[in-house]
Amino acid sequence: MDCLLRINMGSPGGPAVSRYGMDGYAGLGGRGLTSALIAREVPPLCHPLGPENKLVIAPGLLSGTSAAMSGRLSIGCKSPLTGTIKESNAGGQPAQVLARLGYGAVVLEGVPAGDDLYKIVIDRDGARIEIDNSLKGLPNYDLIEKIKARHGDGICCLSIGPAGEMRMGAASIACTDMELRPTRHAGRGGVGAVMGSKRVKVIILDDGKTATREPANPAEFRRANKLFVEGLRSHPVTGQALPAYGTNVLANVINEAGAYPTRNFRQGRFEGVSKISGEYQAELETSRGGSATHGCHRGCTIRCSGIYVDKNGRYMTKQPEYETVWAHGANCGIDDLDTIAMLDFLDDNYGLDTIETGVSIALAMDAGIIPFGDGAGAIDLIHQVGKGTPLGRILGNGAEVTARCFGLDRVPAVKGQALPAYDPRAIQGIGVTYATSTMGADHTAGYAIATNILKVGGFVDPLKTEGQIALSRNLQVATAAVDSTGMCLFIAFAVLDQPETFQALIDMINAFYGLSMTGEDVANLGKRILEIERDFNRRAGFNGEHDRLPRFFHKQPLEPHGTTFMVGNEDLDKVHNG
Numbered sequence: 001m002d003c004l005l006r007i008n009m010g011s012p013g014g015p016a017v018s019r020y021g022m023d024g025y026a027g028l029g030g031r032g033l034t035s036a037l038i039a040r041e042v043p044p045l046c047h048p049l050g051p052e053n054k055l056v057i058a059p060g061l062l063s064g065t066s067a068a069m070s071g072r073l074s075i076g077c078k079s080p081l082t083g084t085i086k087e088s089n090a091g092g093q094p095a096q097v098l099a100r101l102g103y104g105a106v107v108l109e110g111v112p113a114g115d116d117l118y119k120i121v122i123d124r125d126g127a128r129i130e131i132d133n134s135l136k137g138l139p140n141y142d143l144i145e146k147i148k149a150r151h152g153d154g155i156c157c158l159s160i161g162p163a164g165e166m167r168m169g170a171a172s173i174a175c176t177d178m179e180l181r182p183t184r185h186a187g188r189g190g191v192g193a194v195m196g197s198k199r200v201k202v203i204i205l206d207d208g209k210t211a212t213r214e215p216a217n218p219a220e221f222r223r224a225n226k227l228f229v230e231g232l233r234s235h236p237v238t239g240q241a242l243p244a245y246g247t248n249v250l251a252n253v254i255n256e257a258g259a260y261p262t263r264n265f266r267q268g269r270f271e272g273v274s275k276i277s278g279e280y281q282a283e284l285e286t287s288r289g290g291s292a293t294h295g296c297h298r299g300c301t302i303r304c305s306g307i308y309v310d311k312n313g314r315y316m317t318k319q320p321e322y323e324t325v326w327a328h329g330a331n332c333g334i335d336d337l338d339t340i341a342m343l344d345f346l347d348d349n350y351g352l353d354t355i356e357t358g359v360s361i362a363l364a365m366d367a368g369i370i371p372f373g374d375g376a377g378a379i380d381l382i383h384q385v386g387k388g389t390p391l392g393r394i395l396g397n398g399a400e401v402t403a404r405c406f407g408l409d410r411v412p413a414v415k416g417q418a419l420p421a422y423d424p425r426a427i428q429g430i431g432v433t434y435a436t437s438t439m440g441a442d443h444t445a446g447y448a449i450a451t452n453i454l455k456v457g458g459f460v461d462p463l464k465t466e467g468q469i470a471l472s473r474n475l476q477v478a479t480a481a482v483d484s485t486g487m488c489l490f491i492a493f494a495v496l497d498q499p500e501t502f503q504a505l506i507d508m509i510n511a512f513y514g515l516s517m518t519g520e521d522v523a524n525l526g527k528r529i530l531e532i533e534r535d536f537n538r539r540a541g542f543n544g545e546h547d548r549l550p551r552f553f554h555k556q557p558l559e560p561h562g563t564t565f566m567v568g569n570e571d572l573d574k575v576h577n578g
């Protein structure tokens, strides 16, 4: 990964490709690289859909190696949804392939004149950019079939659906999985809209079976990787719960904790949870001939994904994840998994973030557009987003736009981004992360659920304020570092609980690059990334007053515990200044 591939879509004679060394960005990968580049090269006050914004696509430091779990891809830009800096990451094959081709990042710059649509092919011969208007308006699944027919199945792709072409705030970028399906999405923050603004429909990657990247110290690397995998396999979350039931194993757990947001965050428990739980989902998938255990990229040993098939055994979508099942299920009052699976497929096909879309539909239900629990109505609404009807364009631009258009005052969003599937009134630690993350409300930015609920890395009582600031701060620091490695964040369960697994991860990085980093160095990397991101946000006009939850979380108690979000503003201000 020794160069940056810059593609200026706005170059006067047509898109221009140039290759640069990693100067100034050497030693960075994943989120560390996307955030450093955006902070340095993108004017913080620019319009996110204008020519000054850049889309940075970066594999992690260990991507393209034989390290287990190392296939996460970071995609960064100034977000059209939040106006902050953004890093959204996804699984699938592209990170491994891009890294093996030798790229630290692909950087899309500028905006082309006219309304032609482009495809980019990156292989061992370099990068080629072609106009292909026959791709206009294609949903992701049809698009990938068409690309496959032309380029074969030895490729992988990043693509946008109609939502990205229409530059909607909830638009995602799809990454193809091992079966070359567009199922893994960099969903959050409208990164797909930025790709759409640059008129790039699809990036096709072909490494021609290039070998994995070679470590500086192969024997030590192999030893550390073996220990790392053993650590993942021996931990109950990464070795048992996630492989057996997927992330949706959390539905029953979070419902039991009274923190499962139901009908636009009005209740903390959903009466229909047993019909949409991970346990039921896995049973249904296997009984129909699908699969409840599946990896989203080669080298994943946890395999939290699956294949969801209909009652005739036909493929419907990948296993809908916990956040998706919640966003389209409990939060919309829908308790039918086949309906939720269809909504998941439509999100993937049109290229939409499932969280933002589910929360927007729940708001439309709150506004009386359709009733809570109306599955057929929800499916129709997503089709409207895909078609770009006036109502669809409102919903496709996310929770805040939807709430404003329908005059709602209970809007579960921070810095313009919808809250995920954990109510902060019943899990105070995740509320601290939602409020203070550099990305807007984002559970993955500092997953306090691990310690508040799952008792991983210790225990901090979810219903009390004590300990939540330090918990969220430490998790945000650790996450920024992990997001730079290319590792799936789910390794954190084992890494937080088992010192030897954490050490094995550091040993792998050291063996690969010939370094001698310590745990403290890793923490310092995370802190530095957060500082860079916060500095960008400050220059974009954000301050401590934006690090807050919506008022209704402080004012309206949530049943069954009858609690509100109780962490005070002074304490929130200490997260990044403590």
Ligand code: SF4
Pocket (backbone or CB within 6 Å): 069, 091, 092, 294, 295, 296, 297, 300, 301, 302, 303, 304, 305, 488, 489, 490
């Ligand atoms: S654990 Fe799940 S999300 Fe992570 S890499 Fe594996 S399949 Fe993908």
